[in-house]
Amino acid sequence: MQLLTLGVNHHTAPLAIREQVAFSPEKLVQALHELTQSRRASEVAILSTCNRTELYVNTPSPDDVAQWLADFHHVDRRELAPYLYALPREQAAQHAFRVAAGLDSMVLGETQILGQMKQAAQTxxxxxxxxxxxxxxxxxxxSVAKEVRTSTEIGANSVSMAAAAVRLAERIFPSIKDQACLFIGAGEMIELCITHFAAQHPRRMxxxxxTAERARPLAERFGAAVIPLTALPDELPAYDIIITSTASPLPILGKGMLERAIKQRRHRPIFIVDLAVPRDVEAEVADMDDVFLYSVDDLGQVVREGMDNRVAQVAQAEAIIETSVESFVHWMEGRELVPVIRNLRDAGERHRRHEIEKAEKALARGDDPRAVLDAMSHALANKLLHAPTHALNHATRSERDQFVRLISQLYGLHQE
Structure with missing residues (x-):
């Protein structure tokens, strides 16, 4: 068993790199099958979010997995290498525990990542x-994530990405109540965002x-209208606030589309939060005078505000994780001994069966049962003790003391 976590995240790689190695939902199962069928890994799970792409694998060759990741996304591995981390064994377990507990998130203590990890495991x-x-x-x-969240206040007063988007919008507009809001997408992140903006009672949502069918239940919950993506070029000028988070591999909002929208709005500003990875909005839009564009990384400063109480809980959370890592590594090491234990038991079973067969033949000849049992027990004991006895007798001077200690420990002997 060679556990490995390999990936990039918001600590190690900018958004421009992260979006190059993000896995779309449509390609996720294909990627899982491709990696295992290539024999580069016997097990794999992929976690791909706006802040991270991580592969959790059981592999004999970490280097092969890194090469596969670059090849799958048609990225030069040399370009990816400075941002990539490869964490073996206990480091991989510790990282997984920290991620699920919200200790590695842009929003310290946020809970959404736990659901994303559960979905990755289920997929x-x-x-x-x-x-x-x-x-x-x-x-x-x-289990560790649950213990951290119930034993500490790591998630107390957590500022979500959705709440941060509202805060940023309030810096641009005097009141959100006077603004029209457009939400592009219908996934979990959009649901969180529309929940937070709806609480501010915007003029229109x-x-x-x-697919309108998927968006309609969400829209109806908040009294919002529904439009298809194809209507965006015509509808865009009507909105002051745009929140977008889709799984599209290509930008949905281009610079040309927004230039036309700004012109129709007579240069009234548009506030856009792009929470998608890969990005839904062309990067060049950020250079426009009347567009305030924020990416998922730009929200980092906002979500870090008011973090003092949560930071104080980190030490306690890390202690829980450290203990859990030791327990998990102990389990892994135990599993690694299974083949040796199986072989040892198989050898003992072969000796037992051989002596049973000899004893049955002796009894069938009419030999004294007590003598048969005595001979069988002596033969079995000799065979089981042959290997350690032979090792002791043929040990070198430097090996002898170590062998004596090990055999005494294995057989519970008292050294005189």
């Missing part, structure tokens, strides 16, 4: 790429999505 399980090692890892990961 891998359904794809058939989650084996014994990763199943145990995620099982322990979710609309959900734009590729």
């Amino acid at each position: 891998a399980e359904e794809a058939g790429t989650l084996g014994l090692l990763l199943h145990k890892l995620f099982q322990r990961t979710f 609309t959900v734009a999505n590729r």
